[in-house]
Amino acid sequence: MATTVERAGTPGSRQSTAAGSVLLQDSQQYVRDAADILEISSSLFNLINESEREITVTLPVEMDDGRIEAFTGYRVQHSRVLGPGKGGMRFHPASDLDEVRGLAALMTWKCALLNLPYGGAKGGVVCDPALMSTAELARITRAYANALAPFIGAQIDVPAPDVNTDERMMAWFRDEYERRIGRHEPSVVTGKPVALGGIPGRGESTGRGVALVTVEMLEKQWINPKDARVVIQGFGKVGSEAARRLHELGAKIVAISDVSAGLYNPNGLDIPRILQAVHCRPPRLLREYLSDDVERISMEDVLTLECDALIPAALEGQITGENANDIRARVIVEGANGPTTSEADQILTERGVAIAPDILANAGGVVVSYFEWLQGLQGNRWTLEDVRKQLDAEMRSAVNNVFRESERRKISMRQAAYLIAVERVAQAVSLRWSQM
Numbered sequence: 223m224a225t226t227v228e229r230a231g232t233p234g235s236r237q238s239t240a241a242g243s244v245l246l247q248d249s250q251q252y253v254r255d256a257a258d259i260l261e262i263s264s265s266l267f268n269l270i271n272e273s274e275r276e277i278t279v280t281l282p283v284e285m286d287d288g289r290i291e292a293f294t295g296y297r298v299q300h301s302r303v304l305g306p307g308k309g310g311m312r313f314h315p316a317s318d319l320d321e322v323r324g325l326a327a328l329m330t331w332k333c334a335l336l337n338l339p340y341g342g343a344k345g346g347v348v349c350d351p352a353l354m355s356t357a358e359l360a361r362i363t364r365a366y367a368n369a370l371a372p373f374i375g376a377q378i379d380v381p382a383p384d385v386n387t388d389e390r391m392m393a394w395f396r397d398e399y400e401r402r403i404g405r406h407e408p409s410v411v412t413g414k415p416v417a418l419g420g421i422p423g424r425g426e427s428t429g430r431g432v433a434l435v436t437v438e439m440l441e442k443q444w445i446n447p448k449d450a451r452v453v454i455q456g457f458g459k460v461g462s463e464a465a466r467r468l469h470e471l472g473a474k475i476v477a478i479s480d481v482s483a484g485l486y487n488p489n490g491l492d493i494p495r496i497l498q499a500v501h502c503r504p505p506r507l508l509r510e511y512l513s514d515d516v517e518r519i520s521m522e523d524v525l526t527l528e529c530d531a532l533i534p535a536a537l538e539g540q541i542t543g544e545n546a547n548d549i550r551a552r553v554i555v556e557g558a559n560g561p562t563t564s565e566a567d568q569i570l571t572e573r574g575v576a577i578a579p580d581i582l583a584n585a586g587g588v589v590v591s592y593f594e595w596l597q598g599l600q601g602n603r604w605t606l607e608d609v610r611k612q613l614d615a616e617m618r619s620a621v622n623n624v625f626r627e628s629e630r631r632k633i634s635m636r637q638a639a640y641l642i643a644v645e646r647v648a649q650a651v652s653l654r655w656s657q658m
């Protein structure tokens with residue numbers, strides 16, 4: 223009997239989403255601005271700006287009802303000049319090639335800024351995990367690992383979790399890859415469960431780093447973090463861990479949101495109770511959280527509440543030219559990748575809002591991924607204490623480097639971060655390509 227293959231994904235999902243294209247154009251503009259200041263030649267600029275390799279794959283996946291659906295997957299390796307490609311894999315119905323291109327480039331600049339021996343890469347699969355069973359998710363992850371197998375590896379390109387992907391999927395990914403190559407290679411992927419070569423503290427690392435950067439940014443604005451009112455958009459791996467840590471450090475988290483709802487309490491939300499309510503398997507959404515001491519507000523209103531620090535930790539393109547003038551935060555810490563468009567960035571910078579850019583603020587995840595990668599290559603074990611100590615030291619040093627550069631040159635923290643990162647990559651490219 224003939225098998226019907228249906229193409230999955232939302233209509234038009236193979237074309238660019240507006241937010242994905244804007245993210246790509248904005249990040250290229252930041253690189254161009256840095257290249258101008260550094261007086262980088264146009265040929266060198268082209269070399270560091272364009273993706274090195276872009277892979278599109280079709281993933282045939284058997285669904286629970288027996289149908290075979292064809293999903294589209296991408297992996298973009300933007301640069302491998304400083305080391306193997308590094309970057310997460312995202313499962314999302316609106317994922318597209320421009321978005322993955324932009325996110326891969328951000329990884330190049332993030333890894334260079336943190337001085338990690340990595341290039342930048344990113345993956346995306348066009349699917350909606352909320353509509354898929356665990357078995358279907360396992361099959362699509364395995365199909366993706368199989369399709370990418372010729373292009374990845376511990377010294378080639380190392381994926382990790384991102385939006386809608388987690389440590390279970392990294393376990394399936396590693397397993398499928400190793401079956402295919404016939405030997406162990408734990409460092410082909412990071413963000414694995416600790417029992418399967420993962421590292422303690424990887425799950426909390428991006429959020430912990432975001433919290434540390436928030437504290438540093440507040441202190442630089444002479445705001446005591448213990449008196450600070452913080453708003454967080456997105457309550458997934460990054461947002462919820464940033465909330466946990468900032469609450470632990472004494473800040474008042476006055477509002478949070480996820481894809482379903484916004485919760486508000488001007489006196490501070492009970493973060494441990496909310497975490498307990500939503501962190502279960504399957505995870506619950508914030509709209510299911512019932513309590514007398516929270517007011518429900520719209521997801522849009524969360525972004526424009528008056529606060530000391532706003533942490534966008536959901537998706538790209540959330541703070542735009544349309545709502546930038548309504549933002550009432552003194553500090554913005556970009557937990558998400560590309561949450562602020564360049565148009566909004568300009569408006570906010572002119573208004574004196576201090577912004578910790580994504581390539582700095584959310585780098586904690588890739589720093590700990592690096593520790594996990596080393597652990598897999600060296601066959602040793604790190605403790606949670608070691609991980610936290612090293613992570614905090616790396617993040618603090620990166621924030622201070624960027625802050626110093628921005629003060630010295632009288633430029634924004636984003637410009638300073640790009641300047642440091644672009645200079646490192648450009649220097650490595652020049653050394654590789656120089657004929658003398």
Ligand code: NAD
Pocket residue numbers: 383384385386387428455456457458459460461479480481482521535536537538557558559560584585587588
């Ligand atoms: P996740 O899937 O765990 O969580 C995403 C969260 O955003 C969920 O709570 C979801 O409900 C919420 N969300 C989605 N659309 C929303 C909307 N319109 N309004 C409010 N909330 C919305 O993903 P994550 O890993 O936490 O990633 C979040 C962001 O951080 C992404 O931009 C990702 O690229 C970036 N990031 C993640 C890591 C990591 O280690 N996971 C590292 C660096 C950067």
